[in-house]
Amino acid sequence: MSTDTPIVLLGEREAVRPRVREAAQRPTLGRFVLTLIALFTFAFLYVPIVVLVLFSFNSARTGAVWQGFTLQWYERLFNNPRILDAALNSLIVALVSTAASVVIGTLMAMAMERYRFRFQSVWDGLLYMPVIIPEIVMGISLLLFFAAIRLERGLITLIISHVAFCMPFVYLTMRARLADFDRSLEEAAQDLGADEWTTFRRITLPLLMPGIVSSALLAFTLSLDDFVISFFVTGVGSQTLPVYIWGQIRRGITPEINAISTVMLILSFVLVSLSHALQQRTSAR
Amino acid sequence: MAEYAVELRDVTKVFGDVVAVDHVSMAVRPGEFFAMLGPSGCGKTTSLRMIAGFERPTSGEIYIDGKPMGNTPPFRRNVNTVFQSYALFPHLTVEQNISFGLEMKGVPRDEIKRRVREVLELVRLPQMANRYPRQMSGGQQQRVALARALVNRPKVLLLDEPLGALDAKLRKEMQIELKNLQREVGITFIFVTHDQEEALTMSDRIAVFSKGRVLQIGTPLEIYERPANRFVADFIGETNFLDGVVKEVNGEMAVIEVNGRRFVGRAGEGVRPGVRASLSVRPEKLQLLDQPSGSPNCYEVTVSSIAYVGSDTRVIVRLGDQMIDVWEQNSISTLDPNYFFGPGEQAWLSFPPENGLILVD
Ligand SMILES: Nc1ncnc2c1ncn2[C@@H]1O[C@H](COP(=O)(O)OP(=O)(O)OP(=O)(O)O)[C@@H](O)[C@H]1O
Numbered sequence: 001m002s003t004d005t006p007i008v009l010l011g012e013r014e015a016v017r018p019r020v021r022e023a024a025q026r027p028t029l030g031r032f033v034l035t036l037i038a039l040f041t042f043a044f045l046y047v048p049i050v051v052l053v054l055f056s057f058n059s060a061r062t063g064a065v066w067q068g069f070t071l072q073w074y075e076r077l078f079n080n081p082r083i084l085d086a087a088l089n090s091l092i093v094a095l096v097s098t099a100a101s102v103v104i105g106t107l108m109a110m111a112m113e114r115y116r117f118r119f120q121s122v123w124d125g126l127l128y129m130p131v132i133i134p135e136i137v138m139g140i141s142l143l144l145f146f147a148a149i150r151l152e153r154g155l156i157t158l159i160i161s162h163v164a165f166c167m168p169f170v171y172l173t174m175r176a177r178l179a180d181f182d183r184s185l186e187e188a189a190q191d192l193g194a195d196e197w198t199t200f201r202r203i204t205l206p207l208l209m210p211g212i213v214s215s216a217l218l219a220f221t222l223s224l225d226d227f228v229i230s231f232f233v234t235g236v237g238s239q240t241l242p243v244y245i246w247g248q249i250r251r252g253i254t255p256e257i258n259a260i261s262t263v264m265l266i267l268s269f270v271l272v273s274l275s276h277a278l279q280q281r282t283s284a285r
Numbered sequence: 286m287a288e289y290a291v292e293l294r295d296v297t298k299v300f301g302d303v304v305a306v307d308h309v310s311m312a313v314r315p316g317e318f319f320a321m322l323g324p325s326g327c328g329k330t331t332s333l334r335m336i337a338g339f340e341r342p343t344s345g346e347i348y349i350d351g352k353p354m355g356n357t358p359p360f361r362r363n364v365n366t367v368f369q370s371y372a373l374f375p376h377l378t379v380e381q382n383i384s385f386g387l388e389m390k391g392v393p394r395d396e397i398k399r400r401v402r403e404v405l406e407l408v409r410l411p412q413m414a415n416r417y418p419r420q421m422s423g424g425q426q427q428r429v430a431l432a433r434a435l436v437n438r439p440k441v442l443l444l445d446e447p448l449g450a451l452d453a454k455l456r457k458e459m460q461i462e463l464k465n466l467q468r469e470v471g472i473t474f475i476f477v478t479h480d481q482e483e484a485l486t487m488s489d490r491i492a493v494f495s496k497g498r499v500l501q502i503g504t505p506l507e508i509y510e511r512p513a514n515r516f517v518a519d520f521i522g523e524t525n526f527l528d529g530v531v532k533e534v535n536g537e538m539a540v541i542e543v544n545g546r547r548f549v550g551r552a553g554e555g556v557r558p559g560v561r562a563s564l565s566v567r568p569e570k571l572q573l574l575d576q577p578s579g580s581p582n583c584y585e586v587t588v589s590s591i592a593y594v595g596s597d598t599r600v601i602v603r604l605g606d607q608m609i610d611v612w613e614q615n616s617i618s619t620l621d622p623n624y625f626f627g628p629g630e631q632a633w634l635s636f637p638p639e640n641g642l643i644l645v646d
């Protein structure tokens with residue numbers, strides 16, 4: 001052991017660190033297999049998307065061969081009135097249904113969180129049931145419903161349907177937020193002379209705002225991306241972007257489709273990240 | 286001005302099948318520092334919340350400044366609360382927190398500014414106006430909570446264990462500060478605590494709660510020296526109980542027999558010959574002697590253990606099969622190592638009759 005003295009002199013930290021590094025570098029069969037599985041998983045998840053994004057910049061009209069970088073497909077997108085119409089429809093439906101979902105979902109969550117009434121857990125379950133109802137079932141049932149009440153398919157039916165599947169997500173998010181909400185803050189406000197409405201406006205609402213905004217972003221994304229339900233309840237001239245894309249694909253996948261998909265992908269990604277960042281920031285408080 | 290700042294008349298509050306507050310009556314005088322003291326779950330918070338208006342009594346009535354409150358909502362009562370968790374608004378600065386109540390009353394902007402500045406001086410936080418609550422220590426937040434309530438100059442300030450979250454040292458400091466502050470502003474304080482020492486040092490009067498009932502209302506001296514029953518004697522301070530049967534009652538005094546030994550003490554309420562009762566005598570009111578005294582309460586005991594705790598020496602002695610705590614204050618003379626009895630030695634335990642209190646259970 002006398003030969004080890006120089007290492008001992010370096011102090012414990014210095015003596016231990018090289019050994020740890022050694023262990024991390026030593027290749028073992030287990031490590032190799034795990035790395036391989038991980039690589040396959042990521043490839044499986046992201047290669048198709050990367051290919052789609054890449055081909056939206058491919059100057060070749062057809063075929064899967066790379067022929068050089070271009071932005072022409074994006075240019076065409078923004079000059080194609082039918083695509084712009086569809087995008088506008090999507091935007092209107094998403095905005096209106098998000099606003100409605102947020103108001104209804106938040107108020108429902110407050111009612112369920114704050115009051116006690118009969119069959120409460122049943123009502124609660126019914127409120128978030130749409131989250132687990134298969135989309136195709138919901139689409140068909142909405143279609144039948146609108147036919148039964150003789151409501152012509154168009155933006156109105158789209159908005160109603162989107163509220164139906166977005167609201168439960170808002171409801172669930174806000175229930176969780178309200179469960180953490182410190183009611184004594186509202187009592188403190190009332191104690192200081194604020195009536196119910198002032199308390200809501202000055203204390204409850206500002207404190208719930210991060211939750212409201214993040215659930216709104218989530219609802220907006222869901223609405224923007226929805227295809228299955230929209231497909232059933234959309235009418236002539238009220239196609240949303242995903243429904244329009246589907247219509248186009250039947251004539252083969254074109255680089256324009258790749259380009260719209262890329263735009264939608266980025267938009268969804270940004271919205272969900274924002275929503276997530278807001279959740280993180282407030283839970284860190 | 287009404288005779289009482291706050292009065293509870295026969296107030297009961299029932300939650301489902303829990304009787305949280307059980308026929309409580311008490312009256313708090315204007316300018317008084319009034320403590321509600323009792324163990325956990327005895328209904329202190331519930332009583333305070335009924336005064337503030339967050340809960341409605343199931344029966345009985347609450348009067349604030351002589352007026353029955355009925356269904357008056359919290360925002361129309363001239364009382365303010367300092368919450369146990371402080372309940373500071375996290376999205377508002379200290380200044381905005383404190384201004385909130387004044388804004389609700391429609392006080393002009395410049396007067397709000399002035400009063401906020403004054404109250405921050407009062408609670409000794411003049412530099413903190415622009416901080417957010419999360420940027421402050423527990424003690425500082427506590428003072429902001431106090432300032433936010435005080436700035437409204439309420440008739441009555443309700444405080445629910447406001448010092449509960451502070452460490453022991455800061456707690457002691459804040460007790461003194463709070464008491465001084467109360468004298469300075471002259472507002473009635475109703476103060477909830479489960480810490481008997483806190484209640485004794487700060488209050489003008491104390492209401493002792495147990496299981497939703499008020500057992501005794503009195504000054505700290507009355508509560509400590511003349512507890513109304515066994516629970517109060519036990520809860521406030523330390524005491525020895527010797528259980529026995531009352532033999533005689535002569536006016537103020539009574540005789541109790543404990544395992545064949547007779548003791549004379551002051552008679553509590555309901556003490557009659559023949560009833561089972563306990564003699565309560567506090568450890569600091571007992572003496573250990575090396576020879577019998579002239580007191581009727583003098584018996585030979587065996588010293589069991591001795592602990593020196595600085596300000597006093599705590600001796601445990603055995604009388605028959607009963608252990609008794611005796612606290613001797615350490616004066617200069619105790620530096621003599623032969624002053625104390627050693628473990629196993631015989632000594633005479635003695636106390637004058639007025640130091641003992643005979644209480645029925
Ligand atoms: N909202 C409520 N619903 C049901 N029971 C309640 C409610 N509030 C209080 N209680 C019950 O009433 C009793 C008294 O509670 P309270 O909060 O007044 O006690 P406390 O004296 O303040 O105790 P602590 O010192 O622990 O704060 C307890 O048994 C409690 O469980």
Ligand SMILES: [Mg+2]
Pocket residue numbers: 329330331
């Ligand atoms: Mg309490």
